[in-house]
Amino acid sequence: MKEEILVNAETLSHSYMPEKLFYRESELTQLKHNLQNFINTFITGPCGSGKTTLAKKALQCLNNSKKILACYIDCAVYQTTYSILKEIVPRSEFIFYRSNYELIKELMKQVRERKFVVCLDNFESMKDYSLITKFLSMGICIVLISDAEENFSLLTENIRSNIPSMIRLTAYSSEQAFEILKDRAEKALAKWSCTDAILKRIADSVKGNIALAINALKVAALNAESKGKKTIEEADLPEIEDCPVKLSVDEKILLKILQEWKSLPARRLYDFYLQSVRHPKSERSFRNYMESLCAKGLVKAIGDKRGRVYEIVEVGENAVSKS
Numbered sequence: 001m002k003e004e005i006l007v008n009a010e011t012l013s014h015s016y017m018p019e020k021l022f023y024r025e026s027e028l029t030q031l032k033h034n035l036q037n038f039i040n041t042f043i044t045g046p047c048g049s050g051k052t053t054l055a056k057k058a059l060q061c062l063n064n065s066k067k068i069l070a071c072y073i074d075c076a077v078y079q080t081t082y083s084i085l086k087e088i089v090p091r092s093e094f095i096f097y098r099s100n101y102e103l104i105k106e107l108m109k110q111v112r113e114r115k116f117v118v119c120l121d122n123f124e125s126m127k128d129y130s131l132i133t134k135f136l137s138m139g140i141c142i143v144l145i146s147d148a149e150e151n152f153s154l155l156t157e158n159i160r161s162n163i164p165s166m167i168r169l170t171a172y173s174s175e176q177a178f179e180i181l182k183d184r185a186e187k188a189l190a191k192w193s194c195t196d197a198i199l200k201r202i203a204d205s206v207k208g209n210i211a212l213a214i215n216a217l218k219v220a221a222l223n224a225e226s227k228g229k230k231t232i233e234e235a236d237l238p239e240i241e242d243c244p245v246k247l248s249v250d251e252k253i254l255l256k257i258l259q260e261w262k263s264l265p266a267r268r269l270y271d272f273y274l275q276s277v278r279h280p281k282s283e284r285s286f287r288n289y290m291e292s293l294c295a296k297g298l299v300k301a302i303g304d305k306r307g308r309v310y311e312i313v314e315v316g317e318n319a320v321s322k323s
Helices: 025-036 051-065 081-088 100-113 130-138 149-154 157-161 174-188 196-205 210-226 249-261 266-276 283-295
Strands: 041-044 068-074 115-121 141-146 165-168 263-265 299-302 309-312
Touching (some): 025 041, 025 141, 025 165, 041 051, 051 068, 051 115, 051 141, 081 100, 081 115, 081 130, 100 130, 130 157, 141 149, 149 165, 174 196, 249 266, 249 283, 249 309, 263 266, 266 283, 283 299
Parallel strands (some): 041 141, 041 165, 068 115, 115 141
């Protein structure tokens, strides 16, 4: 019988929200203060430094209060004005809106009835930054997130002058990464299945990228399980690189969609892709992108051409280079 090492996979997933944010307490306090006082904020820091988790944690606190509607949008997936607005306008999935104008009109109506906070992660992927100006004019509180601080200069002077607060995150130290990884391992893995030495080896290898560390631990656990082991050994660790995989913009979008849905028929995946980009590529290009993602070990294809289904291989999006 195969030994089970990974007993709580959710704890090592991209969507997991930890109860406590280690080494980000002061930044969380600042962001919560900003949002409660409707201070627009720009968050920046290297990949895997906790920007998205920080923002989602603060937004979660707002939504729990039920006084403010807080929305998180990943602009790497939702790039067009229409797709972003559809994610923000309440119950828009039940109503057909013919244009951006209709969506903005409905959003303005909603804003008069309650307060809104909108977080735009990877905002530099947006097709039209003027949507941020519209949000500001409506009185919506804005949080923008980007890996590179220089992306702030992509915005107009008017937008920049309306975002007075900047939260800069630095990469975790090896010691901090170890403590975070140990906490996750205790929740996710069978007791005694992973030593501190293994966790330290991972923490020292990722150069502060905690998302990459968590993904590496998950892969190592699955590797050990597949060999029938009771414990993770050094031979089970994946090779960790600074920029493990480079993807095109379209490949990143397709991967993001699959990370959200876990598994999709090829036709539905292509339909979601068409809705997410302004200038979609042909079905032939789509098939080439999916072949590339399969070859890189990020996606697996099941079935023949007509009934093909694509499934995400949970190695984690943050192991993918954004360059």
